[in-house]
Amino acid sequence: MWLDRLDIRNVRNLAEVSLKLSAKFNIISGANGSGKTSLLESIYLLSCGKSFRTHRFSNIPTQDECWMGVYAKLSGKDVRSIPIGLEYRDRKNIFKADGNRLKKASELAAYLPVVVIHQESxxxxxxxxxxxxxxxxxxxxxxxxxxxxxxxxxxxxxxxxxxxxxxxxxxxxxxxxxxxxxxxxxxxxxxxxxxxxxxxxxxxxxxxxxxxxxxxxxxxxxxxxxxxxxxxxxxxxxxxxxxxxxxxxxxxxxxxxxxxxxxxxxxxxxxxxxxxxxxxxxxxxxxxxxxxxxDRGSIFLMDDLTAELDAKHVANLLSVLDELDTQVFVTTPDLKLLDTGLLLESKTFHVERGVVSEVL
Ligand SMILES: Nc1ncnc2c1ncn2[C@@H]1O[C@H](COP(=O)(O)OP(=O)(O)O)[C@@H](O)[C@H]1O
Ligand SMILES: [Mg+2]
Missing domain, CATH: 1.20.1050.90 (RecF/RecN/SMC, N-terminal domain)
Structure with a gap:
């Protein structure tokens, strides 16, 4: 399964983001503080109702907003699409999948296995x-x-x-x-x-x-x-x-x-x-x-792929990730640091002050 569509509302500086994603490789670029990690954090929130950055959920919604939401359409080969969603309001999480309200985050996790590498990994x-x-x-x-x-x-x-x-x-x-x-x-x-x-x-x-x-x-x-x-x-x-x-x-x-x-x-x-x-x-x-x-793929998130690595190791890591049977999301502050020419199938997005647009 992979995330086909992703909608984010009020997660940190991402007030309103709607994306059609690549089933294989998604590259997210943008300057420091633009919202790249927040985009990965949103996917992670949706996968397990937790953040990899904080235990305090109340800090995550955009300042002066009292709620946040992350919604996605999961697609797979030979299966119908499944809508899933997470909302946080009045200090409570609401998880939904396929039109039903779920009791626990672990039920959502079964739909969306996400592996993440972030700054603290x-x-x-x-x-x-x-x-x-x-x-x-x-x-x-x-x-x-x-x-x-x-x-x-x-x-x-x-x-x-x-x-x-x-x-x-x-x-x-x-x-x-x-x-x-x-x-x-x-x-x-x-x-x-x-x-x-x-x-x-x-x-x-x-x-x-x-x-x-x-x-x-x-x-x-x-x-x-x-x-x-x-x-x-x-x-x-x-x-x-x-x-x-x-x-x-x-x-x-x-x-x-x-x-x-x-x-x-x-x-x-x-x-x-x-x-x-x-x-x-x-x-x-x-x-x-x-x-x-x-016998199904997971979703792989890698924040700041290029940090601490030289060009040769970055290229090697990209090709290993590309061969994985998973949907991949990587972030980088500078697209020039990634040679994406050899990737099988990819989309590139640019983030600027919380606004995400596809680079065509
Ligand atoms: N609750 C919040 N409301 C609004 N903005 C926030 C909130 N929490 C963090 N931010 C801001 O969101 C921006 C994006 O952060 P981040 O996703 O870490 O950027 P990047 O990974 O691109 O460097 C930062 O400028 C940060 O100050
Ligand atoms: Mg970051």
């Missing part, structure tokens, strides 16, 4: 494990139908167990939650492991296409509790310790994935430009794996 390597879990779980969520409900069960049981711990209840009343937790924890672990096994092959493939590094990348998954221990036994045995801390200390909510080159954390080993190409390899592999497993 390098934190997937440099910062806390929550970013690597978010990366991993995006992949599992989109390829494994039952993952969302397993994850929701896990969270519900975790909240209940933590509440029981703080009330200093006896093992007999907590054990029900230990059993529930361990069932979903083991499933989450299996799904994550299966996903990573497939992912690592593609990740290495794209690393080899995009850059040269001196050494082998090792991807290590830690599930959040010892490989040697049964999770139910661990929950039972750690009751007192967990009680003192006031929460469940081990489990899939503490999982992590480490990326190392010759034993050194990847981000300490490579240059900034190389790190950016590794981030690209990571997310391109994720989009490619989604296409392989789901």
């Amino acid at each position: 390098q934190r997937v390597f440099t910062q806390s494990p929550k970013y690597r879990r978010a990366f991993l779980d995006w992949g599992v969520f989109h390829v494994e139908q039952c993952f969302l409900s397993t994850w929701q069960n896990f969270n519900r049981s975790l909240k209940q167990r933590n509440a029981e711990l703080s009330q200093r209840n006896q093992l007999s009343s907590i054990d029900h939650w230990n059993i529930e937790l361990s069932k979903s924890a083991n499933l989450i672990d299996v799904h994550r492991r299966q996903y990573l096994d497939k992912f690592v092959l593609l990740f290495n493939h794209f690393v080899n296409k995009l850059l040269v590094i001196n050494g082998e990348i090792k991807v290590d998954y830690r599930r959040g509790w010892s490989e040697k221990e049964d999770y139910l036994d661990l929950l039972r045995a750690s009751l007192e310790k967990d009680r003192i801390m006031g929460y469940t200390q081990r489990g899939p909510h503490r999982a992590d994935v480490s990326f190392k080159i010759n034993g050194t954390p990847l981000h300490e080993y490579v240059s900034r430009g190389q790190q950016k190409l590794l981030v690209c390899s990571l997310y391109i592999a994720q989009a490619a794996l989604y296409s392989q497993i789901a």
Whole structure:
């Protein structure tokens, strides 16, 4: 599926934007502050009801406006078009797809799988494990139908167990939650492991296409509790310790994935430009794996593609993105930095003070 039409109302400085898009490659150019990132942010909002720039939704609508909306028509080969939309009014989100109001953002996410690379994406390597879990779980969520409900069960049981711990209840009343937790924890672990096994092959493939590094990348998954221990036994045995801390200390909510080159954390080993190409390899592999497993494309957003990269690497990255079975959106401050002549099928848009027009 791809976004065929996109309408944006009141997202930051984009007061009213209506676009007919390319199913393959969309290039968005414009000076700093013109609204390029806001355009990608709008697509991302539509895909999952979240922003990659802020947790505060109230900051996103255009100043002095009290609402915003993003609407699109999704098209696909041999399927009818589906209208989808997101509105934010009175501090509430409204999601719609195919004429129906949806209860949750996750239902919208199933229609529109979006992979994004933005200014902060390098934190997937440099910062806390929550970013690597978010990366991993995006992949599992989109390829494994039952993952969302397993994850929701896990969270519900975790909240209940933590509440029981703080009330200093006896093992007999907590054990029900230990059993529930361990069932979903083991499933989450299996799904994550299966996903990573497939992912690592593609990740290495794209690393080899995009850059040269001196050494082998090792991807290590830690599930959040010892490989040697049964999770139910661990929950039972750690009751007192967990009680003192006031929460469940081990489990899939503490999982992590480490990326190392010759034993050194990847981000300490490579240059900034190389790190950016590794981030690209990571997310391109994720989009490619989604296409392989789901047999449909995702939407790939890449903000400021040219930043920190030389001309040769920019050209190489463009051709790798062009070969992907996804609809691509990239932004650049200057069209001269991108040689788009070899792209199979593309449209170019120019943004000026929130007004977007196609470059013909
Ligand atoms: N809520 C808002 N209302 C109006 N303008 C905003 C809002 N939030 C940010 N802006 C402005 O939107 C403009 C576009 O930002 P951005 O999309 O990040 O530009 P670019 O990516 O092209 O550099 C900036 O000038 C910014 O100050
Ligand atoms: Mg920007």
